[in-house]
Amino acid sequence: xxxxxxxxxxxxxxxxxxxxxxxxxxxxxxxxxxxxxxxxxxxxxxxxxxxxxxxxxxxxxxxxxxxxxxxxxxxxxxxxxxxxxxxxxxxxxxxxxxxxxxxxxxxxxxxxxxxxxxxxxxxxxxxxxxxxxxxxxxxxxxxxxxxxxxxxxxxxxxxxxxxxxxxxxxxxxxxxxxxxxxxxxxxxxxxxxxxxxxxxxxxxxxxxxxxxxxxxxxxxxxxxxxxxxxxxxxxxxxxxxxxxxxxxxxxxxxxxxxxxxxxxxxxxxxxxxxxxxxxxxxxxxxxxxxxxxxxxxxxxxxxxxxxxxxxxxxxxxxxxxxxxxxxxxxxxxxxxxxxxxxxxxxxxxxxxxxxxxxxxxxxxxxxxxxxxxxxxxxxxxxxxxxxxxxxxxxxxxxxxxxxxxxxxxxxxxxxxxxxxxxxxxxxxxxxxxxxxxxxxxxxxxxxxxxxxxxxxx
Ligand code: F0G
Numbered sequence: 001x002x003x004x005x006x007x008x009x010x011x012x013x014x015x016x017x018x019x020x021x022x023x024x025x026x027x028x029x030x031x032x033x034x035x036x037x038x039x040x041x042x043x044x045x046x047x048x049x050x051x052x053x054x055x056x057x058x059x060x061x062x063x064x065x066x067x068x069x070x071x072x073x074x075x076x077x078x079x080x081x082x083x084x085x086x087x088x089x090x091x092x093x094x095x096x097x098x099x100x101x102x103x104x105x106x107x108x109x110x111x112x113x114x115x116x117x118x119x120x121x122x123x124x125x126x127x128x129x130x131x132x133x134x135x136x137x138x139x140x141x142x143x144x145x146x147x148x149x150x151x152x153x154x155x156x157x158x159x160x161x162x163x164x165x166x167x168x169x170x171x172x173x174x175x176x177x178x179x180x181x182x183x184x185x186x187x188x189x190x191x192x193x194x195x196x197x198x199x200x201x202x203x204x205x206x207x208x209x210x211x212x213x214x215x216x217x218x219x220x221x222x223x224x225x226x227x228x229x230x231x232x233x234x235x236x237x238x239x240x241x242x243x244x245x246x247x248x249x250x251x252x253x254x255x256x257x258x259x260x261x262x263x264x265x266x267x268x269x270x271x272x273x274x275x276x277x278x279x280x281x282x283x284x285x286x287x288x289x290x291x292x293x294x295x296x297x298x299x300x301x302x303x304x305x306x307x308x309x310x311x312x313x314x315x316x317x318x319x320x321x322x323x324x325x326x327x328x329x330x331x332x333x334x335x336x337x338x339x340x341x342x343x344x345x346x347x348x349x350x351x352x353x354x355x356x357x358x359x360x361x362x363x364x365x366x367x368x369x370x371x372x373x374x375x376x377x378x379x380x381x382x383x384x385x386x387x388x389x390x391x392x393x394x395x396x397x398x399x400x401x402x403x404x405x406x407x408x409x410x411x412x413x414x415x416x417x418x419x420x421x422x423x424x425x426x427x428x429x430x431x432x433x434x435x436x437x438x439x440x441x442x443x444x445x446x447x448x449x450x451x452x453x454x455x456x457x
Contacts, residue, residue: 005320008313009410012059019045025372034368034438034454036377045375046416048405051343052216053099053256053263055409058308061260061301068297073288077296077303081266084303088238088310089245091268093275097286098293099265100216100254101126106285106292107212107252107267110277111176112136119167120179120214121159122146122186125385125447127179127214127252139167146187147400149337149348154228155193156339157184157221159200168207178204181214182221182244186381188402189217189341191224194232194240197247210249210271218244218251219258220342223315237310250274257343260305260409264294309409318342322407324414328421334428337402347403347424349382352431358383360437360457363401366427368456369434370403374423378405384440385449 020028020043032038041047047054057065069076082094097103108130112118116136123131123138131138141163146156159180168175180200184190204211222240226232232240245251250269255261267278279289286293294302308314319342326340329347337346349363356362363382370376382401389396405420427434442453 008317009058017045018042020375022372025375029368029371033441033452034364034456035449035452036367036371036379037450039371039377043375044371044377046377046412046420048344048376048378048407048420050379051257051406051408052254053261054406054411055256055260055262056411057260057262057301057305058410060308061304064300064304065297068295068300070296071290073290075290075296075299077299078290081299081303084306085266085268088241088306089251089268090242091245091250091270093269093272095267095275095278095282095286095289096292096294096299097265097267097282099256099263100214100252101130101265102286102293103252103254103265103267104130106281107250107274107278108134109281109285110274113176115174116176117167117171117174118177118179119164119175121157121181121184121192123179124181124185124214124216127181129447139171141167142184142187146184146190149188149335149346149351149400152338154224154339155191155196156337157182157187157190157192157341158196159192161196161199161203164200164203168203168209172207172209175207175209177210177212177249179212179214180248181216183217183224183342185217185343187341188337188346189220189343190337191221191228191342193229194225194243194247195229197244201247210274211247213245213248213251215251216254216257217342218253219309219315220319222310223312223319224342226312237312237315241310255302255305258306258309259302260309261298261302264298264302266292318407318409321412321414321417325405325407325417325421328418329424332421332425332428334424337400344404344406346381346400347378347405348400349403350401352428353434353437355432355435356437358397358401359395360439361401361454362437363403364454365434365437366403368438369427370423373427374419376405376420376423378403380404380449384452387446387448
């Protein structure tokens, strides 16, 4: 008999979580104005809000915490981190920051000016925010196939080379760099192929431009290249990562994802001029160059996390769990962005709650229903998150309306996945009775989803 798949780790420490009753959840949801960000974590049974900073550190990482050197300048922990990053990415210059958006803030302060155009594949919200707040444009050049949730292609996060070429042909004098997000979070945790990174490099070279990788989930991207792209099956994750970064000029990193730490980030680059430019912003925004917003102990833990999470077994365990959950949803016929990506399931709410008009936010409604059903907290990646058009102030209904269920790294078991799937099935089974959604009673101008107040209709 073939042995079943099992995790590449065992559990040494546990954290209790609590169930609640539907009545309690109804009360809490109301008190939270139907915004899941406003819930207290004790009110959540299984938390799928994000995979960011929610992973479980290993025994080696906790041991490394004790070795943190908290010196203000020249901390040995910084050099441990820097050497690990040098080895994994090939980038020589490293600037630590307190998280990914801080890396964006520091690097973009040097590179992005009013009128700049930054092409890329579905820029993450904070990336877009740091571009748009500088009166510049984030130009989305993702392949059109990413919008068809039911289409199965292996690298649905790719940049469309034709769109990128057109963007550069038209705007090259205003393009400070191209940014490629690996994996493409907004498109559903979808990977970018090595072939695509080569195509981007060629176009960038043709116009004399540099390429930044938004690398929050680079290790998961490398896993997909190994398992899906021809010619990579026999390469290690570390070899693949090095090849991916060899096609770029620098990176911004949210270490809270594939670094498996609870807080942290960095910039790395091969170019001294970028390092010198960004340095000037690190000191006032983040801190001195050898800590940049991180504790020595966190830099130690990150160095270990980066090393561990660029090993195949760790990634296989993780992606296998996400695929396990996807398999259950397939069994129940629940539509999600296919094929399932690295860190989350993105349920296609428009296809589930077909009776809820888009003006009443189907994905948010589904997120609320799932929470009420079982205390599972997901996150709307849809019409509320899309904010209003800055000019017309109309809601933007042009994109996808998804419910993202993120899976934290090394945190939940497959039994928790079964609970998530069953809860979603129960909601799915009564989808035709759900005919009304929510309306906005209070919102901010930008990034409204964090604080929006809603009313159930
Ligand atoms: N880039 C990507 C692709 C991300 O997914 C995130 C964060 C960031 C940059 C910003 O990093 O949070 O460390 O400042 N994504 C989280 C999420 C918040 O839930 O997807 P950060």
